[in-house]
Amino acid sequence: MLIKHTIVGLNLLVIGVAGSLTAFIILNVPELAAALAGVAMVGAVLFVVGWEMPEHPIKAMREEIEYLKENVERLLEELGVLDRNPIFIPSTMSTDGKLSIIIPLTKNAELEGTGRKIPERMLVTMKNIPCLKLKPPCLKIIDELGVSEVETIGQVEDFISKTLVQHLNIVDSVKVATRTDGTIVVTLSKIKYGFSKYRGKIGFIITIVGAILAETFNRKIEFLNMEKKLEETILFFK
Amino acid sequence: MSEIVFIDKFLVRLALSVFAALIGLIVVGEKRADVYVAVFILIYFIFLALYSPLPREVEGKISLISKILLTIFIIIVAFRILEILAPTIIASILGL
Incomplete structure (x- = not known):
């Protein structure tokens, strides 16, 4: 209340x-x-x-978010994967039937040399390459919206828009387009409340968009890069 | 956090729009209270559509308010239609 x-x-x-x-x-x-x-x-x-409406301790939530964000970023930085392109696996292709984010760890052989080990539940092996496996955010909303394979790019845009604009209210509008080379271009206008301030390529919004794309296209989606033009943020996926 | 900001925006804009409609109707010299209420109800439904979906927690009770307001709106419109089609019935309902 x-x-x-x-x-x-x-x-x-x-x-x-x-x-x-x-x-x-x-x-x-x-x-x-x-x-x-x-x-x-x-x-x-x-x-x-x-x-x-349930009362949310707003300041506590902000502090918690900052704390989690900072620590996750530090861990990813320590593993050397902060700038590595994440790959989004749809639930139909995942062994446990859940959407997941995969980050290849090929350049992290030194981890074994120093005796450090990543917990097994966070590791998967794909084509003999060890990969870091992460859980994407907003799985409940994605589940609530019934995000599944669709046929048109408009339906993909609709799902992303419903999640980021209507449910989370952290973006003003969303546009999705595909290029002839297969690149998916997602344009987000006016990201609010500093949600774009993530270091590296595994930011909050990028992971939500990537997860929805993987689920709607029902195939592996790789995040390529991000561009910023005035108030617009353009995300490229393949 | 964003849900509260979202619902606060809805409430503030609804209140401002109702106020603006009130001023507008007073300026044009409207004297019928039912016209004011009908316009307020329309504004409510416009904002409800614009801000849909509201957070799940409030959806149930808001739909109850919507049903009540819709009933009031239907009664107002029905009276206006009856006033044109059968003014004697209105007179008998109101005891005139």
Whole structure:
């Protein structure tokens, strides 16, 4: 419950209903009655939102996100894969039936030499190449939206837009296009709240877009690079 | 976090639009309260469509408000239609 929303909403609702009835029946002023009816309507919506929405400790969440982000980036940097192109595997091609991100570790032979080992659940071997396996973000939303193989690029754009614009509200708009060489170009305009501030190629938005592309195209998708033009961020996948 | 920002935007814009409609109708000299209420309800549904889907937590109760407002809107429109088609029925309902 959001206490402030609920209290303000309830007050507006009571004042609105009582005031509009008084203004209409006793005072006979339709404009005032209508204004208070509007107040009651907004108050009712505010009250319902305040009553039903769970309270999020916003500052704690921000701190937690920063903490997790920084530590994940440090771990990836330590493994030398921060700038490596991630590959997105759809659930139909994954051994455990879940969407996953794969990052090849071919240049990390020195890890074995120093005796350091990556936990097995994070490692898969593809064509004799050890790869780091990560879980993409927003799997619940992807599952909720029923993201699956589609036929047109418009449907792909629709899924990405629903996730980033409507559900997460961290991007203003999304455009998806394909080039003749098979490159998928995803243009995101106005990334909000600093969600683009990730080091390397395994950022939050990139992984969501990559995961949705893999699922909708039902094939492996590799992230190539990112370009920034004014307020637009252009992501290239293949 | 973003859900709260999203719902707050919806609420603020809904309130501002209702206020703007109220001022507009007062300026044009509208005296019928049902016209004001009908316009407010239309604005509510426009904003609900623009900000759809709302967070899952509030969807259920918001749909209850929508049903109530839709019923009020239907009653207002029905009265207006009856006023044209059968004014005697309106007079008998209102006891005039």
